[in-house]
Amino acid sequence: MASNEVWLESLITATPQEGRALAILMARKTIGAIQSDPEIKKALREKYATDxxxxxxxxxxxxxxxxxxxxxxxxxxK
Amino acid sequence: MASNEVWLESLITATPQEGRALAILMARKTIGAIQSDPEIKKALREKYATDxxxxxxxxxxxxxxxxxxxxxxxxxxK
Amino acid sequence: MASNEVWLESLITATPQEGRALAILMARKTIGAIQSDPEIKKALREKYATDxxxxxxxxxxxxxxxxxxxxxxxxxxK
Amino acid sequence: MASNEVWLESLITATPQEGRALAILMARKTIGAIQSDPEIKKALREKYATDxxxxxxxxxxxxxxxxxxxxxxxxxxK
Amino acid sequence: MASNEVWLESLITATPQEGRALAILMARKTIGAIQSDPEIKKALREKYATDxxxxxxxxxxxxxxxxxxxxxxxxxxK
Amino acid sequence: MASNEVWLESLITATPQEGRALAILMARKTIGAIQSDPEIKKALREKYATDxxxxxxxxxxxxxxxxxxxxxxxxxxK
Incomplete structure (x- = not known):
C-alpha cells in the first residue's frame, strides 16, 4: 500500500448497515492500494459510476x- | 453513502422468499451508494435490464x- | 418483484437433483424480477443460450x- | 431441464479426484439444461475450448x- | 477427462505455500480437462499470460x- | 512457480489490516506465478491500474x- 494509514482496526460493527458501509470501504481501499494517484482514481470513478x-x-x-x-x-x- | 437512510436493520427475514427480496434490495442499494443520481440510475437500469x-x-x-x-x-x- | 407470487417456500429438497432444479429456478427468478417483460425475456434467452x-x-x-x-x-x- | 434423467444421485464421492470429475459434470449439466440442442452445444463447445x-x-x-x-x-x- | 491420470490424491498439504501450488494445479487441470490438445493449450497460455x-x-x-x-x-x- | 521462494509461511496475521495486505500479496503472487517476466508484469500492471x-x-x-x-x-x- 502507498501509505501506512491504518483504516481497518476491526471487522466488528454495531449494525448490519454499518457492516455494509465497511464492505464498501474495503472494496474502495483495495482499488486505492493498486491505484493511489488521486487524479487517476477520480477519472476512473467517473467512468465506472456511469457504466x-x-x-x-x-x-x-x-x-x-x-x-x-x-x-x-x-x-x-440477537 | 449519499444519504444516512437506514435500510438494513437486520438480515433476519420471516421466509426464504423475503430473503430473496432482501438480497435484491442489497444489490440495488450498493449500486445506489456508488451512483446516486436518479436520472443516471434510471438510464443505466434500462441498459442492463435489456442486456x-x-x-x-x-x-x-x-x-x-x-x-x-x-x-x-x-x-x-424448521 | 413484479408479482407477489410466492415461488420459494423452502430451500429443502428431497434429492440433490431437485436441489439443482431449484438452483436453476432461483437464477431464473432473479432475472425475471429485474426484467419482467415476457417478450424481452424470450429474446434475451435466445441470445444467451447461443453465446x-x-x-x-x-x-x-x-x-x-x-x-x-x-x-x-x-x-x-444420509 | 429438457429430460427427466437423474444424473445427480449424491454429492458423495470416494476420492477427491472423483469429486473433480463430478464438479466438471455439474457445470456441464447446467449448460445442457439451458441449451439442450446437441448441434448448438457442440458448436459452442468448440468455441469456448479455444478461447x-x-x-x-x-x-x-x-x-x-x-x-x-x-x-x-x-x-x-481421513 | 482425456486421461485417467490420478493427480489429486488428497487436499491435505504440509504448508500454506504447498496449498497455493495445489490451487494453481487444480485450476490448470480443469483447463486441461476441457482442452487437452498440447499445441492449443500452449498457444492459449501465451495469450492469457500477456493479457x-x-x-x-x-x-x-x-x-x-x-x-x-x-x-x-x-x-x-497450529 | 518460477522460483522456490517461500512467501506464505502462515495465514495468521496480527491485525485485520495486515490480513488485507496479505490478501493483496496472495493475489499478486498468483499473477507472478503465471507471468514471471518482470518487464511484461510491469507493462501489464500499468494497464490494469488505469482500467x-x-x-x-x-x-x-x-x-x-x-x-x-x-x-x-x-x-x-477478541
Whole structure:
C-alpha cells in the first residue's frame, strides 16, 4: 500500500448497515492500494459510476466483502 | 453513502422468499451508494435490464447476497 | 418483484437433483424480477443460450445458488 | 431441464479426484439444461475450448462446484 | 477427462505455500480437462499470460480453489 | 512457480489490516506465478491500474483471498 494509514482496526460493527458501509470501504481501499494517484482514481470513478456493467461488478465485490463482515459479526443475530 | 437512510436493520427475514427480496434490495442499494443520481440510475437500469450478459451478472450478485442472508437465517430450517 | 407470487417456500429438497432444479429456478427468478417483460425475456434467452460466454456465466450463477441449497440440505448426507 | 434423467444421485464421492470429475459434470449439466440442442452445444463447445478467457471462466465454475462437493465429503479427510 | 491420470490424491498439504501450488494445479487441470490438445493449450497460455484481464481472472480461480484447500487443511493452524 | 521462494509461511496475521495486505500479496503472487517476466508484469500492471473494469476485478480477487485469511484468523475477534 502507498501509505501506512491504518483504516481497518476491526471487522466488528454495531449494525448490519454499518457492516455494509465497511464492505464498501474495503472494496474502495483495495482499488486505492493498486491505484493511489488521486487524479487517476477520480477519472476512473467517473467512468465506472456511469457504466452499468462496472457498477454490477462493483456490487459483486461489495457482496463478497459483506459476507466476510457479516460472518465476523455472527450476522448481528440477537 | 449519499444519504444516512437506514435500510438494513437486520438480515433476519420471516421466509426464504423475503430473503430473496432482501438480497435484491442489497444489490440495488450498493449500486445506489456508488451512483446516486436518479436520472443516471434510471438510464443505466434500462441498459442492463435489456442486456442478457448484465442480467446474468446481476443474478450473480443477488446469489452471493442471498447466501449471506440464508446463512443468517439458518436457511429457514424448521 | 413484479408479482407477489410466492415461488420459494423452502430451500429443502428431497434429492440433490431437485436441489439443482431449484438452483436453476432461483437464477431464473432473479432475472425475471429485474426484467419482467415476457417478450424481452424470450429474446434475451435466445441470445444467451447461443453465446458460450453467457452460458458459462449462467452456470456460475447456478453453482453459487446450488451451494446455498446444498448447505441448507446438509448436502443430502444420509 | 429438457429430460427427466437423474444424473445427480449424491454429492458423495470416494476420492477427491472423483469429486473433480463430478464438479466438471455439474457445470456441464447446467449448460445442457439451458441449451439442450446437441448441434448448438457442440458448436459452442468448440468455441469456448479455444478461447482462453472462456476456459478461465469455465475453470471458475468448476472451482465453485468443487467447493460444494469437497464440503459435502468433509474434504475427504481421513 | 482425456486421461485417467490420478493427480489429486488428497487436499491435505504440509504448508500454506504447498496449498497455493495445489490451487494453481487444480485450476490448470480443469483447463486441461476441457482442452487437452498440447499445441492449443500452449498457444492459449501465451495469450492469457500477456493479457492483464485474463491474468486477474486466473488469479480469481486460484483464490477460489485455495479457499477449499485452506479449509481442508484447517488453515494450517497450529 | 518460477522460483522456490517461500512467501506464505502462515495465514495468521496480527491485525485485520495486515490480513488485507496479505490478501493483496496472495493475489499478486498468483499473477507472478503465471507471468514471471518482470518487464511484461510491469507493462501489464500499468494497464490494469488505469482500467476501471480491471481494478474492480482485482478488488474481487482480493475480497476472495481476504475471506480465507479472515476465516483463518477467526475474524480477529477478541
Amino acid at each position: 452499468s456493467a462496472q457498477l454490477i461488478a462493483s456490487a459483486e465485490v461489495v457482496a463478497i466483502e459483506f459476507r466476510t463482515v457479516a460472518e465476523a459479526n455472527n450476522y448481528w443475530r | 442478457s450478459a448484465q442480467l446474468i451478472a446481476s443474478a450473480e450478485v443477488v446469489a452471493i447476497e442471498f447466501r449471506t442472508v440464508a446463512e443468517a437465517n439458518n436457511y429457514w430450517r | 458460450s460466454a453467457q452460458l458459462i456465466a449462467s452456470a456460475e450463477v447456478v453453482a453459487i445458488e446450488f451451494r446455498t441449497v446444498a448447505e441448507a440440505n446438509n448436502y443430502w448426507r | 482462453s478467457a472462456q476456459l478461465i471462466a469455465s475453470a471458475e465454475v468448476v472451482a465453485i462446484e468443487f467447493r460444494t462437493v469437497a464440503e459435502a465429503n468433509n474434504y475427504w479427510r | 492483464s484481464a485474463q491474468l486477474i481472472a486466473s488469479a480469481e480461480v486460484v483464490a477460489i480453489e485455495f479457499r477449499t484447500v485452506a479449509e481442508a487443511n484447517n488453515y494450517w493452524r | 476501471s473494469a480491471q481494478l474492480i476485478a482485482s478488488a474481487e480477487v482480493v475480497a476472495i483471498e481476504f475471506r480465507t485469511v479472515a476465516e483463518a484468523n477467526n475474524y480477529w475477534r
